[in-house]
Amino acid sequence: MRQAHELSRRRFIAGGAAAAxxxxxxxxxxxxAAPAATVSIAKCGSYGPELVPALARMFDELGGLGRLVxxxxxxxxxxxxxxxxxxxxxxxxxxxxxxxxxxxxxxVHLMDRAGAQRIRLLESAWxxxxxxxxxxxxxxxxxxxxxxxxxxIELENTNWLGxxxxxxxxxxxxxxxxxxxxYLNHSxxxxxxxxxxxxxxxxxxxxxxLSMKNCFGNLPTTIYGDHVPKDRPEERPHSGxxxxxxxxxxxxxxxxxxELDPASPRHExxxxxxxxxxxxxxxxxxxxxxxxxxxxxxxxxxxxxxxxCRPGVLVAGTNCVNTDAVATAVMGYDxxxxxxxxxxxxxxxxxxxxxxxxLGSRDLSRIEVAGARIEDARFDFAPMLRSRVRRNLxxxxxxxxx
Amino acid sequence: MDATAWxxxxxxxxxxxxxxxxxxxxxxxxxxxxxxxxxEPALLDRIAGSPVSCLxxxxxxxxxxxxxxxxxxxxxxxxxxxxxxxxxxxxGEKADTRRALQxxxxxxxxxxxxxxxDAPADAAVLRFRDQWLADRSPSDFVGAxxxxxxxxxxxxxxxVDAETGPTGPPWLNSNAWYVRLARALVQPxxxxxxxxxxxxxxxxxxxxxxxxVADSAIHGGRWLVSLDQRLRVALAADTASARATCAAxxxxxxxxxxxxxxxxxxxxxxxGVVSDYAGPHAFxxxxxxxxLARQGSLARIVETRRVHEATSLEGLDAVLYVDAAPPxxxxxxxLYAFAEAGGALITPPGREERGAPSEGPWLPGFRxxxxxxxxxxxxxxxxxxxxxxxxxxQLVMSHRHDRLRIFNPGTSQSHYLASGDGRAGVxxxxxxxxxxxxxxxxxxxxRAWKEGQAWSLDGARPVPAARSVxxxxxxxxxxxxxxxxxxxxxx
Numbered sequence: 001m002r003q004a005h006e007l008s009r010r011r012f013i014a015g016g017a018a019a020a021x022x023x024x025x026x027x028x029x030x031x032x033a034a035p036a037a038t039v040s041i042a043k044c045g046s047y048g049p050e051l052v053p054a055l056a057r058m059f060d061e062l063g064g065l066g067r068l069v070x071x072x073x074x075x076x077x078x079x080x081x082x083x084x085x086x087x088x089x090x091x092x093x094x095x096x097x098x099x100x101x102x103x104x105x106x107x108v109h110l111m112d113r114a115g116a117q118r119i120r121l122l123e124s125a126w127x128x129x130x131x132x133x134x135x136x137x138x139x140x141x142x143x144x145x146x147x148x149x150x151x152x153i154e155l156e157n158t159n160w161l162g163x164x165x166x167x168x169x170x171x172x173x174x175x176x177x178x179x180x181x182x183y184l185n186h187s188x189x190x191x192x193x194x195x196x197x198x199x200x201x202x203x204x205x206x207x208x209x210l211s212m213k214n215c216f217g218n219l220p221t222t223i224y225g226d227h228v229p230k231d232r233p234e235e236r237p238h239s240g241x242x243x244x245x246x247x248x249x250x251x252x253x254x255x256x257x258x259e260l261d262p263a264s265p266r267h268e269x270x271x272x273x274x275x276x277x278x279x280x281x282x283x284x285x286x287x288x289x290x291x292x293x294x295x296x297x298x299x300x301x302x303x304x305x306x307x308x309c310r311p312g313v314l315v316a317g318t319n320c321v322n323t324d325a326v327a328t329a330v331m332g333y334d335x336x337x338x339x340x341x342x343x344x345x346x347x348x349x350x351x352x353x354x355x356x357x358x359l360g361s362r363d364l365s366r367i368e369v370a371g372a373r374i375e376d377a378r379f380d381f382a383p384m385l386r387s388r389v390r391r392n393l394x395x396x397x398x399x400x401x402x
Numbered sequence: 403m404d405a406t407a408w409x410x411x412x413x414x415x416x417x418x419x420x421x422x423x424x425x426x427x428x429x430x431x432x433x434x435x436x437x438x439x440x441x442e443p444a445l446l447d448r449i450a451g452s453p454v455s456c457l458x459x460x461x462x463x464x465x466x467x468x469x470x471x472x473x474x475x476x477x478x479x480x481x482x483x484x485x486x487x488x489x490x491x492x493x494g495e496k497a498d499t500r501r502a503l504q505x506x507x508x509x510x511x512x513x514x515x516x517x518x519x520d521a522p523a524d525a526a527v528l529r530f531r532d533q534w535l536a537d538r539s540p541s542d543f544v545g546a547x548x549x550x551x552x553x554x555x556x557x558x559x560x561x562v563d564a565e566t567g568p569t570g571p572p573w574l575n576s577n578a579w580y581v582r583l584a585r586a587l588v589q590p591x592x593x594x595x596x597x598x599x600x601x602x603x604x605x606x607x608x609x610x611x612x613x614x615v616a617d618s619a620i621h622g623g624r625w626l627v628s629l630d631q632r633l634r635v636a637l638a639a640d641t642a643s644a645r646a647t648c649a650a651x652x653x654x655x656x657x658x659x660x661x662x663x664x665x666x667x668x669x670x671x672x673x674g675v676v677s678d679y680a681g682p683h684a685f686x687x688x689x690x691x692x693x694l695a696r697q698g699s700l701a702r703i704v705e706t707r708r709v710h711e712a713t714s715l716e717g718l719d720a721v722l723y724v725d726a727a728p729p730x731x732x733x734x735x736x737l738y739a740f741a742e743a744g745g746a747l748i749t750p751p752g753r754e755e756r757g758a759p760s761e762g763p764w765l766p767g768f769r770x771x772x773x774x775x776x777x778x779x780x781x782x783x784x785x786x787x788x789x790x791x792x793x794x795x796q797l798v799m800s801h802r803h804d805r806l807r808i809f810n811p812g813t814s815q816s817h818y819l820a821s822g823d824g825r826a827g828v829x830x831x832x833x834x835x836x837x838x839x840x841x842x843x844x845x846x847x848x849r850a851w852k853e854g855q856a857w858s859l860d861g862a863r864p865v866p867a868a869r870s871v872x873x874x875x876x877x878x879x880x881x882x883x884x885x886x887x888x889x890x891x892x893x
Contacts, residue, residue, distance in 0.1 A: 087809045089842050090879055130797055131764055137801035140846065140872065144802075163764060236790075302810075302841070 034361040038062055039317035039326040041372040044293050045310075047094075047102040051293075055106050058316045059114075061370035068193050068287055068318075070115035075191035077158075078104060078123040079198045079214045079291075081301055084139035088302040093139050096296040096308055099199050101141050103291045103314075105149045107197060112150030119150055122187050124159035124217045129236040132157045158185035159237045160222045167223065167233065169255075170282035176260060177274035177353065182282050183223050183233075183256045193286045196320060200292030200311060200327055202385045203300040205246070205272050206350055207343035208331060210324040211288035213300075213350070215279045216272070219245075228253040245275050269339070269347030277353045280320055284359075288323035290315040292330065297384025311379035313372070321360025322367045325351055332380035335362040343385055403512050403525060405543055405592045408456035408488050409655055411449065411627040414634060415441040415478060418460045418471045426631070433631070436638040441474065443481030448637050448645075450485075452652035453659045457482050458626060461491025461514060462502035472505055479509060488512045490528060503527060517547055530596060533580070534684050535587055544590040545626070549597045550575040552617035553610055554813065554834050574834055576815050579695035581623035582669055583688065586703040587679060593623040599630035605643070606630045608650035609885045612859055613832055615651065616886045619658035620817050620830045622665030627651065650859075654886075657859045661888070664828045667819035670806070671702025673799050674714070674721040676729075676737070678706045683725040689788035690724060690795075699796045700805060700818060709733045720746035720799035724785065728753065742774030748798050749778070750785050765797055809844035814883060820891075827851065827891035833883045840882030845889060848875040852893025856880035864890060 040058040044050055059065040068074075079099045087093060094100035108119055125135040132155035133143035147153045156162050164186030171181040188194065198214035206213050221228070221237040224244045228234040233253050243249040246268040251258040264270065292313040298306030313330055317323030325335035328351065331343070339348040351362040361367060364374070414423075414437065423429055423437055439445050459475060462468045472491075479489055491509075493502040493516040500522055506514045507526070515528040519537075530545030531537050552575050577595055584593055595618050599606045611627075618625040629637065636644035658665075673694065677687035694701040704714050706725070710732060715721060721740055723729065729737065738754065741747040748768075760770040760777050767790070771778040779798040785791050806818050806829070813834045820827040829845060845854075850871075855864035858881075867880040867889060880889050 085807070085809050085811055087842075087844060090809075090844050128793075130793070134797055134801045137804065138807065140807060142802075 031355050031361065031363065032366075034321070034355045034358055034363075035319055036361040036363070036366040036368070037317060037319040037322055038368045038370050039315065039319075039323050040370045041326065041330065041374065041377045042314045043312055043372050043377055044314050045312045047100050047293055051102055052106045052109065054314060055103075055289075055316075056110055058314060058371060059110060062287075062316060062318055065110055065114035068114075069111045071117050072192035073118045073120070073190065074111055074116045074193045074195060075120045075122055075187050076104070076107065076195040076197050077215060077218060078121055079196075079209070079217070080123045080125070080135070080139075081217065082303065083126050084135055086302050088296050088306065088308055091308055094141075095294040097199060097201060097301040098139070099197050099291045100293065101136075101146065103289075103293070104197065105146055107195075107289060108146060108149040108153060112153075116150070116193075118152045118154065120154045120156055120187050120191065121146065122156050122158045122185070122218075124185075124220060124237075125157045126159075127221065127237055127239055129157060129160045129162075131155065156185065156187050158187055158218065159220050160235075161185065161220075161233070162187070164190075167220070167255075170279075172278045172282045174281075174357070176278040176282070177357070178264070178271060178278055179252075179259050179275070180257050182219060182279060183252075184218050184283065185220055188218060188283050194283060195287040195289065196285045197289045198291070199295055200290050200313065200315065200331065201295045201300055202297050202306070202331075202343060202381055204304045205268050206276060206347055207345070208324070208328050208333065209300050210290055210327050211285060211320045212276050212280050212324050212354065215283070215285065216241075216245075216276055218279055218283060219275075223253045223256050225253075226250075230254065245271055273339075273348040273350035273353055276350045277357055277359065280354065281357055281359055285320040286318065288315075288317050288320040290323065290327045292327070292379070297381040307384050309379065309381070309384065311377075313377045313379065319360040321351060321354045321362055325360075325362035325364060326367060326369060326374060328362075329364055329374045330377050330379065332378055332382050335364065342382060345385075403488075405456075405488075405513070405528065408592075408624075409453045409627075409659065410456040410458050410490065410594060410624065411454045412492075412629070413440065413457040413459045414629075415459055416471045416475050417467060418463055418465075421467075422460075423631070429631070433635050436635040437631075439638040440634065441478055443478050445638065446478075446481055446485060446487075448640075448648060449652075452648070453655040454627070454652070455486070456488040456490060456512075458490045458492055458515060461493050461506060461511070462497035463494040464496035464498060468497070468502075468505075472509060476509070479511070483510060490515050492516070493518065499527065515545060517545075528594070530594075534688070535584060536680070536684075538587055538680075541588060542591045543594075544584055544588050544592070545594040545596060546580070546584055547596050549577040549580055549595050551597055551600050551610075552576050552613050552832075552834075574696060574813065574815060576617055576692075576695065576832075577623075578617050578620050578815070578817055578832075579691050579701075580688075581618060581621040583679070583691060583703055585622060587705065594626045595623050596626045596628075598628050599633075601630070605632040605636065605647065608647040611647065611651040612654040612885050613834065615654040615658065616830070616832050616859075619665065620832075621669065621819075627655070654859050657857075661857070664819065664830075664888070667821050667826075667828060669702065670700050670818045670820050670827070671717065672700040672719050672803070672805055673795060674702045674704045674718045675724060676704045676706055676709060676721055676733075677724040678727075679703075683727070686785060686788055686791070687724045690722070690792050693788055693792035694796070695815065695817075697792060697796065698806075698808065698811075698816065699792065699799075706733055709736050715740050715745070718745060719803050720748060720795065722748045722791075722795045723750070723753070724791075726750060726784065738773070741776040741778055744775040746777045746779060746798050747773070748795050749780055751781050751783065753780055755780050765794060767794055768798065770798075803848075804846075805848040807846040809846070810841040811843065812841065812883070825893070829889040829891065831883045831887045831889070833885055833887075840884065842879060843882055844877055844879055846872055846875055846877045847891070850876045851878075851891040853891070854878040854880065855890050855892075857888040857890060858884065859886050 040061040088096035136143040167183040168189035196211035226239040248266040328335040517530040533548035854867040867878040
């Protein structure tokens, strides 16, 4: 296993001392008031037999799955970014940039056992309206195994209207940072519990991926795609979301509202962190689970370079900001880092923005960690991120968070 | 005369060609002087040692200058014959084909090539047909006009067209599917494709020529090699870069001549595409085949009149009946029997619907019904959009039953073929990416091939591909594909 570099310094920064320092330097009252809930960490070396017990322990440490799922419809947003044919070298996607199928199966199994009435697995499959199970088959997964992991398991590709009759509008409480509301597939509305099941990995634009960035994939490209008509959603998705979100070169298709401030920076380092926070505020995450057993560093997918790694860790919590803050620390980064510093090299820190919006605290001194300690589970991603060839992005000048 | 072994090249020479070139915008006097050398026997040295074995020279255009042009070529033609090259005269559509043929015979040419519809039925007339192959009359030779230059589609501004394809990825032009179609519909012994290099403001790269050769050769066609004008000028001047481009082109031609046996393999089929491929059905059926190839689906071409043949649907998982016109009773019986035996039959609306609703992937455009051991997928609306139809047909069949999956394909297209006895196979992969570092590729086959070895155009020896079991099949890890790779499969 990779040993942490610069460990002592990072321990200091990411540990309680740094958090105490931050508080001591007069952090705003909203930051001190942001919710803080328990986050569970489990060391887990493989996707073998140890996986289900590890997850079960973690859910128990969070107060039990029953209170979240019993008698309810659960929607789980998976992290299956990029086309299913893309691999990091010859590694199957589940061992690099996708959440591993056995983690999905284990979570489904445990939720089913805890009394979930119905479980829907969701992902906006890249540039296609194909059924999600077909997408999985293309990656070499046997989707039928996932469906049989519980009693009533459904899969839905949320990149378009899917089985719904209409898109559902989600307003961002207190107004959004970039858009006032977002239109999503019905599955995000037709559920009682919403789960983000993500991967522990870097991200070229937002620094880290984790449970919140995973929800950027909630957005259907039939409305937010590069080439959709202005006046109506496209019938089927054909492209990515770069022009609407990354570059800000166009507005989404009607009925989605245009962005709040067309004069705001057209820099993805400004825009994407805000969209992530907006989406997580509009469709709150009830349970965040991060698969870091095997992963990749340096980028969110093979298209950005990067390298494979085996952090051997799982992180879960009921507050997505708390969970991602702890997971960020497990990656050897400082969740309190300012934009322009690692891992948020060319972007704002979305955790900071989320905290400011009251979604949750990123202050490790306020977050109770159950299970393994951060310092015992830490796996340093920084060398992988540093070694990656930086894209030719203009430096993000930085702007105080809203 | 046996055209099956000829490796042809257009040889632009003589007064007719010079007159044509002079009319091309941007051509300079020095270009014209250089191009005059193509009528000199000495220029044949440029193809010495290459597999090229047939010169196709301009021959007649139906003008008063034809005779003078033909007489001027006498020294070149004599030198070519001395070098053992076959000679074909190109006769334009306005030319009197019978007269051109007689003049060709008198001059010792082996044949003429023409697109004239009224060309005489003569073994020495190599007849080119329009790309829709409206004329299906049997012939040992078929030439096709109109295919596109293979590769990434380039916009008028010179940029790669990454946006017009409905799939998001760059749009690729490929004629490999068309070679299969032409062979299936006419069943010639020899198939030539006539297409010209694009005008891109600079010499066409050597890799593009390699792609053009491979794209036609994969399924047994031959590109009627045609050099871009800048290369012709440079070749006359005998520049190093022109020689290098020609050497690469010759290497590609040689590779496929050395592996001609693969062209006799059959495309591995999983989805049968049934159509008469004619008249009002031609566009949709042709485009569906094109798009199925583009998305990597394993399609088999089944002409409606051949459905009754014993092996026409053998080994398929699904059949797509494309045509709006209903099949006759016998064909319908065979199609529904295919579904009853366990296959999936995909039809336009208005076809017979039998059985109870079936479970399966949710496809809003179709009514899915159980039928015997198989399924019927009846479209709710007429087939109109070939892109959607190709995508939906693949989904009805389901990726669960994929026989081939390629990981990290990049911007490439692959073609999977197997020998008639099923004991050998080959996966051709043509990459259209710019030269540079390549990502490792993984190739998964449902069939548990025991051995795989990778060939490249420049490799004299194949490289063994690492193999691992990946249930329910096997996966090979061949070296990354630079321009072209053939993964030869055994066992």
